[in-house]
Amino acid sequence: MFFASDNSGPAHPAILDAMTRANDGYAMPYGADPIMDEVRAAIREIFEAPEAAVYLVATGTAANSLALATLCQPFETVFCSPVAHIHEDECNAPEFFTGGAKLTLVGDGDRMSAAALRRAIEAEETRGVHGPQRGPVSITQVTERGTVYGREEIAGLCEVAHGYGLPVHLDGARFANALETLGCSPAEMTWKAGVDVVSFGGTKNGCVGVEAVILFDPAKAREFELRRKRGAHLFSKHRYLSAQMQAYLADDLWRENAARANRNCARLAEGLRAIDGVTFQHDPQANMIFCAFPRAAHLRLHAAGALYYVWSGNLEGDDPEEMLGARLVCDWSIATQEIDRFIDLVRG
Template identity: 45%
Template sequence: MNFLSDNAYGALPEIVAALSSAAAGTASSYGGDDITARVESRLAEIFETKLRAFAVISGTAANALALATLCPPHGAVLCEAQAHIAVDECGAPEFFTHGAKLIGIEGHHGKLTPASLETTLARFHQGFVHQAQPAVLSLTQSTEMGTVYSLAEIAALAKLAKAHGLKVHMDGARFANAMARLGISPAEATWKAGIDVLSFGATKNGALGAEAVIFFDPALAGDFEYRRKKSGHLISKMRFVSAQLEAYLTDDLWLKAARHANGLAQHLAEGVQGIAGVEILYPVEANEVFLRLPTTLAEALRSGGARFYDWSPPENAKSTIRLVTSFATPPEDVARFVELASK
């Protein structure tokens, strides 16, 4: 029963097969291959617009290089306080922007609100040389707490950011899970709502190591290609990264995998709801479930074979834990977890 992360599981069979196929014969290197070209064309179809798409092998690279392209060294990136870029990327965004400042804003259930963003923006004075200048708003979809921004919420935040001259980036490491929840088109969820650049994740949802940085305005891509090369993410055999993305995007595999993960998270939440001493901390809208429960129960679950992370240190004999379901989580693991928690 592995609920540590959606990274804990391997890869979708279709993606493994695509890699095997890509290994046959020869192809141009450094992204000059046919597969890479097809991926960009397919993304343009899915998002219903002209775009530039660049493959990289990690979400940290996608976020850091995207933000570095949008934000000058003297700029500031505004994000939710617990965002992955602020907490879990070891300063990579600051490093690749050559010193831009990340400003964390306290959110509600992992989401920013127009009010909190407006309050933060009011602290900065445009053209004041002693302050970093806000340049980018970064939104995480789905959020670190497993919640999902609605279309209206994205549009309101993007509108406010753009009124202040900011570009809008979306960290979509779990974008597929958000799309499976929202049931709207990828275009509506991104550029039509004001998103300028998307870090489009695949690794957490069944790829071995593949992400794409998507610029919805090709002119914004600027010097991204050079930044990707300088950072070591222009892979010589890029076709093996692109082959994963091509398979991921074929026949809506990315959405099917996300629906599996989301559905199991819902079953898990429904199963533990009502168990004495167990509290679900945030709405379960994607593939993460956060629980507060007696520390003795957490220990019993681990003894029974369940694996998960403590989200914060135990306090007053209570533990806060995170459970993540994935594209390959067996339904019987969820059933077994609920059974153990009910004892």
Template identity: 50%
Template sequence: MYLASDNTGPIHPKVMEALARANTGYVHGYGNDPETEAAKTALRDLFEAPEAEVFLVPGGTAGNALALGTMVPPWQAVYCSGLAHIHVDECNAPEFYTGGAKMVATDPGDMVTPASLQKALGFWNTGDVHQPSGGVLSLTNVTERGNTYTLDEMRALFALAHEHGLSTHLDGARFANACAKLGCTPAEMSWKIGADAVTFGGTKNGCMAVEAVIFFDPDKARGMAFRRMRAGHLMSKHRFLAAQMNAYLAEGLWLELAKKANATCARLVEGLTALGVEVTTRTPANLIYFHLPLRQHEALLASGAVYYHMPEPGDGPDTSVRGRLVCDWNLSFDQIDQFLQKTKAVL
């Protein structure tokens, strides 16, 4: 009943097998190898973007920060939600790699709206030399609160950003889960609705450590290769990143694992709702937030459930406290049912 995060589960056996196969013989380093070329080709095929520039990195923070650093000079801004990972969970890495570009949270929550983006642009993106000019809009799908933007919602936001001269970036740490939720293709959730670049995650969905930064317009990727090297994120034994990605994409494994995680989450939501538990995530894929009194959280955790809850100083035992549950590809329906039985017992 480990529901703390989808980056703490095991690596899928097919990914481990691919790493073992790559661990033979000698090949050139730093991405100059057949495995890496195959991964780039596979990603271009998956995204229906034959001209795209593709860069593999070992983690999502590196992918987001380097992508934004390539797209945004220091005098511009990065527009995002108030809970965006790039804003609150990456230790100022985007600011560092952009050389100090301003982070502008358009909303306090996890989702940007056209109204909030328009308001933020009206305040900051004025052309006044005293304020940041231009920049990039970065959305996260699935969001940090587990919600999933629709294609139309993202299309409208990307179009608004482009109207104001901004580039657009999609943080896709859970890109596969969003695709599975929406029933769309990677192309339909990226360049076809206006994304200029995407960080396509693998680590949270069965890989060991690999993300792909994809620029659909090669001109927007200028400098990325040098930034990756300068940041220490060009792996010398690059074939081991590529081997993971090739296994992840082969025969649609990336989508299969996401569908499995989403299905267990749907069972979780159904069960909690039936028990009368408040689930605050409106359009979940594989991650939800919910509320219970603190004493019930503590009883659940003591019973062996593993997840995060967020009490604040001074909260009493009957205070309603937010908790987070995340389903990864390895969770079974039986494990979900065990968690629901324990939840029923503490209610």
């Protein structure tokens, strides 16, 4: 019963098999391997972007930080939500890789609105050289609270950003989960809505460790290459990144894994909704649940060994009915029996 995070689950066997096949013989380093040529072509086809520049790195933090550094000057600010991964979970890596650009938090929730973004942008560049200059907008899709921006919401944010001449980055660590929720094409969720650069995640969706950075404007490609090398994220034995991404894209494995994770989450949510005393912050939209249930249920879970989820509050309190929060994340691999067992333990 492991619901801590989708990056805690196993790699898909097809990914491991691909890495083993790539281990045969010799291949040119630093992304010059022939597998990378196939990956680049496949991503361009999937995104309907034949001119896009495509690069691989091993971590989401590297993908986000290098992408933003390519879009942002050190005297600028990045606009993002208060719970964006680049703000809460990357140890100031975006600030480090951009050479000191700050983050400006927009709104008070996980999804920025176009109106709030406009207000935040207008509030900057009001102090001449004394204040931060306007920089890129970063959208997280799926958000860190498990919700999904609709295509119209993304387009609205991009319209505002582009109206001020600002580029838009999409942090897609859970890109495939969001796509399955929206039922649209990758192009429709990105460049057709106005997104300029995408961090296309694989690690949370069945890969060992690989993320793609897709720049729809190839004019930025050379700068990204230099920043990736200078930032120590250009792999020498790059073929093992390439092999992961190749297998991830083959036969739509990336979409199949995400669909399974979303279905697992829907099953878990349905079971929890049927239990008196369980409340939800909002309807789960992808593969993450934010809910609350009584301390007694948490204690039953822990006694049964279901320790691997994120909870908030003091488990040692006196009131068994006090509501404590829980974050539950489903990946592609979790068995339905484990989901049902978790539900049974919450029910008591």
